[in-house]
Amino acid sequence: MTVITGDEDGGQRAPGWWGSDSALLDDEEARRRLVAATVRCVLRRGSGRIRVEEVAVEAGVSRSTVYRYFKTRDELILAVLLSRVDAAMSGVLGGLRDPRDAAGSLVAVFVDSMAMVNKDTISEALFSEGGRSAVELRELTAEPIVDAVYRHLEPLLNRWSESGQLYEDLDVRETVRWLIAVGSILMVPPWSTWSPQQQRVFVNSHVVRALVRPS
Known part of the structure; x- marks a missing residue:
């Protein structure tokens, strides 16, 4: 893609430029x-x-246009993460066999999410060993990510709580934050290299037991 940057960068604007004040x-x-x-x-x-300047060139806009919407490079990465979260959660929750079953659904959410990450080139780039420095636990458990996952999981968690499947003293939102933290562990080696069966055993042992009351 050939891009000629705007006046602030010392050149003329390329065809397809959309970042000016008059852009519709x-x-x-x-x-x-x-x-x-x-x-x-x-x-x-x-x-x-990646750098903000590179994103500006790729998008065909000036840096000031990028900064109008995203103040930092980290905000850009966060926006990508949020888009992946929404896609993953919609796909995984839409495929649950029995959403009424807390234990089975929790296992499916983790294992199916890992399978989706492993098959998705964007997620692989974000969570690969080389990209891990840019996507760390503190970012995955930041409020915007927690908000996004909470919107998807809150109805299920409330349903399971009301049906008596979850421990009564659980705070639903903080439970979501904890689930994200555990999920981040499964995104990197050695856990990410485990078979789906090994992942199921891990989730049953360390997640289901912590949240779901014995039947």
């Missing part, structure tokens, strides 16, 4: 384009090495 794009579309450009950069270089 709403904020949601602008953010979508910038996130898509970030994804392409991550796929080429890994999340640990």
Whole structure:
């Protein structure tokens, strides 16, 4: 992709430039384009090495346009993470065999999520060993990520709590944060190299026992 940057970068704007004040794009579309450009950069270089300037070039805008919507490189990575979270959670929860069963569903959420990460090139680039420095536990358990996962899991967790399957003293939102932290462990070796059966045993032993009351 050939891009000629704008006046602030000492050149002329390329065809397809959309970042000017007169561009007919709403904020949601602008953010979508910038996130898509970030994804392409991550796929080429890994999340640990991309820069805001590279995203601007990829998107065909000036750096100031990127900064209008995302203040830092980390915000761009977070936006990509959020897009992957929504896609993964929608797919995994939509495929649950019996959403009424807390134990079985928790195992499926973890194992199916790991399978989805392993098959998804974007997630592989984000969570590969080389990209891990850019996506660490503190970012995965940050409020925007917790909010996104909570929106998907809250109805199920509340249903399981109301049916008496979960321990009564669990705080649902903090439970989500803890689930994300445990899930991050399964995204890196040696856990990520385990078979689905080994992952099921781990989740049953360390997640289900901690949340689900014995029947």
